[in-house]
Amino acid sequence: MSAQRAPWEEKPTAVGVAGKGAVLTVMALVVLIPLWSVLVTSLSSRKTINDAGGMVMVPKGIDASAYVTIFSGGIVTRALWVTTMVTVAGTLISLTLTVLAAYGLSRPGSVGHRPLLFFFLLTFLIYPGLVPSYLVVTGVGLKDSLWALILPTAISVFNLVVVRGFFQGLPQELMDSARIDGAGEFRILWRIVLPLARPVIAVVGLFYAVGYWNVWFNALLYIDSNDKFPIQNILRSMVIQGQSPNFSGQSVGSLPPTQAIKMAVVVVTVVPIVMVYPFIQRHFVKGVIVGAIKG
C-alpha cells in the first residue's frame, strides 16, 4: 500500500479532488442512510414516527417496545427460530460435505479424479431449471419440510473449488510424511489439513450461512405450513406486501406502531449479516478472491 504519491504523478486538480470526494461520499451515504433510517424508526415511539411522517431520521429517545413485541412469541419469533435452525444445520452440513469433497478431489492422479472433477465442474455449465428441480424435490418427499431449504442447495461447487484450491496450495510434504508414518486420509484431513485451513473454512462457512439466512424463494416453493416459513418470507409479507402482522395475545391498542414493528423485523434480518460481515471481509477480500484470481 503506497501511502504516497509517486514523484512522477501530477498534482491533483481541485475539481478532481472535489469530484472524487463527492462520489465517495454519495457511495457511502446511499448505503448508510437506509440502514440508519430503518434502525432509528424501529426504536421510535408512535409520536416520533407520526411527527416525522413514517420514516425517522433524527432519533428522539429510545423506545424498544417493537422489539419486545416481535420477540414475545408469535410469527416473527418463530420465523427467526426456524431460520436460525436452518442456518446452523445447513451450514454444518454444507461445510462438512464441502470440506470432505474438496479434500477427496485435491489429489490429481487418484482413482477417478478427472471424471469426478468433471462431474462437479460441469454443474457450472448445465443447470436443471425450475420445473424439474421442483418435481425432484417434491418427488423425494421434501415438500413442506425444512430439509427442502437445505439439501438441494447444500453443495456450492464454487465454494468447493475455493477450498480445494486452498488444500492444493498447502505444502504436500506435510501430508506425504504423515502418510509414511501410517496416518489415514481422514486423520490427515482432521489433524493436519483442517488446522491449516481455518481461515478459508471460516469464510466458506460464513458464505453458506449467509445463503441459508437469506433463503426466501425455496421456502416460497416448498413450504406450506405457516409455522415453517423463514424470516425473509415474513419480512416480505409484512413490508413489501403490507400485510399486517398478527400478534396474538395482545390487544391492538397496546401494540407499538406497525411501522416500528416492521422496521424492527428489517433490523433483526439485517443484524446477523452485519455481525458476520467483518469476518467475511477480512479473510475473503484479502485472501480467497485475490488468490483465486492470481492462481
Place this chain on the structure above:
Amino acid sequence: MSTEAPAAAGTSDELARSPDPAEPPRKRRRPRVPLRARLRRDWPLLLMTAPAALLLLVFHYLPTLGNVVAFQDYNPYAGDGPLSAFLASEWIGFGNFNDLFGDPAFWDALWNTLTITVFQLVFFFPIPIALAILLNSVISGKLRAFIQTIVYLPHFFSWVLVVTFFVQMLGGAGLLAQELRQAGIEPPAIMTNPDTFIVLVTAESVWKDAGWGMIVFLAALAMIDPNLYEQSAVDGAGRWRRLWHVTLPGLRPVIVLLLILRLGDALSVGFEQFLLQRDAVGRDAAEVLDTFVYYQSITTGNFGFGAAAGLFKAAVGLVLILAANKVAHMIGERGLISKQ
C-alpha cells in the same frame, strides 16, 4: 436456486485451469499402478467425495434429466408422486414448444428479459469498473478500506431486504415521498411505475452489487506493473492517457471474462428481484423469462409447458456462453474454458 455464487471470477478461473495443464506429462511419467492397488490406496478419497457427489446427482443431474417432461403432457395428478405421474403422462413430442413459441406472453417475457440485459450491460456493467478505478486512485489506505467496507455490505443482503429498503426509501410511504410531501411536492410513483421499472431494477442491482463487483477489478488493478505507469509518465503521457493505455488494457482480460459470463446469463435477470416486484408494477414490465416459467408451471400446474420454457432458456444460455468463449479465443483472450 437461491444460493449465492459469491463472485464469478474464481469460478471461471478454475474452469480455465482445469484440467491442470501440467497434469498429462506428469501422469505419463508415473509408473502404472494397477487399479486394485490404486483403489486400496484411494478409497478414503472416494468415500469423502461421495456424499457431495450424491447430492449433486440427486438435486442437479436428476432434474437435468427431468427436463424430458418438456416433451410430455405432464399431469401431476396422474400418479401418487412425480415419478409415477411422469411414467403415466403422455409423450407429446414438441407440442409444448409449439405452444410456447405460439404464446405472445412468452415473447413479451423474452423481449423484457433481453431489453433489461442490454440496459444493464450499458448502465450497470461499467459502474464497478469506474468505481474501482476511482477508489484505486484514493491514496489513503484507511479511507479506501472504509469505503470498501460500506459498499460491499449490501451484496450480502437478500433480495427481500434490498426491495424492502427501496420501498422504505423511495416507495409511496417512504422517506423520499415523505420529505417531498412536507416540501409541498407531490411525490412521483417510483416503485410502482412500469415505465421506469427498468431504471429501478438497475438501480437496485447497482445498490446491491456494484460495490461487490469492484473487488475483481481492484485486484486486477493491483496487479498492473507500476513501472508501466512510471515509464509512460516519463514518456509524457498524462493521467488520462495512462488510464487509456495502461489501466484499461490491464483490465481487459477481466472485463472480457465477465462479459462472457454475463452473456451466458443473458436470459437470467435477477429472478427473485423480479418475482418480488411483479405484483407492484404489473406483468407487462416485470415479466421476465424466469418469472414466466414460475407462473406458467408452479402456480398453474402446467409443468410440461414451464419445463419447455426452462429448457429453451438453458439451451440458449449454453449456446451463448460457448459462442462468447469462442469469440474471446478469436480475439486472443484466454476466456472461460481454455483449450488444453
